[in-house]
Amino acid sequence: MGELLNYEQPTNYIVQSTEYNDSYTTPVLTAGQSFILGFTDEKEGINRATKDNPVIIFDDFTTGSHLVDFPFKVKSSAMKILYRSNDNHNHTFLFYLLKNIKYEPQAHERHWISLFSNFKVKVANDFEQEKIGSLLGKLDNKIIFQQRKLEQLQNMKQVLLQNMFI
Numbered sequence: 001m002g003e004l005l006n007y008e009q010p011t012n013y014i015v016q017s018t019e020y021n022d023s024y025t026t027p028v029l030t031a032g033q034s035f036i037l038g039f040t041d042e043k044e045g046i047n048r049a050t051k052d053n054p055v056i057i058f059d060d061f062t063t064g065s066h067l068v069d070f071p072f073k074v075k076s077s078a079m080k081i082l083y084r085s086n087d088n089h090n091h092t093f094l095f096y097l098l099k100n101i102k103y104e105p106q107a108h109e110r111h112w113i114s115l116f117s118n119f120k121v122k123v124a125n126d127f128e129q130e131k132i133g134s135l136l137g138k139l140d141n142k143i144i145f146q147q148r149k150l151e152q153l154q155n156m157k158q159v160l161l162q163n164m165f166i
Helices: 091-099 126-164
Strands: 005-008 026-029 036-040 055-059 065-068 079-084
Touching: 055 091, 065 091, 079 091, 091 126
Parallel strands: none
Antiparallel strands: 005 079, 026 036, 055 065, 055 079
């Protein structure tokens, strides 16, 4: 994986204050399950990920990861920020290639440099990467849309139940 993804230590992007507020604009991320911890108003040290140039945040201890396509700051240095090493590689394809590695951490130690960067993986050609990445991205968008619809229906049901049994 190390030939496909370069890494950066997150030190330059660590948030100075943990006083988050939903009215602030810059998300503070963790590579863990919670993903967005809150929002900060800090203006310096923001990673400038975009839809055209996303990054992968990789939790160095749990090996969890997220594809990020928006500007952000991070909570701690317990992660690596991964960039594609070649602009011809498809970032979504690389993200799912990384996610598909079957590995369960056995100890509380850092995993990118010592282990994950050394994994050998089969890589499709650039054309196939683009097709696979596009398909997986579209599926992700459909899943997100359906999850939002489900949340709306659950909220509607809750309101109806509350009003029915007053």
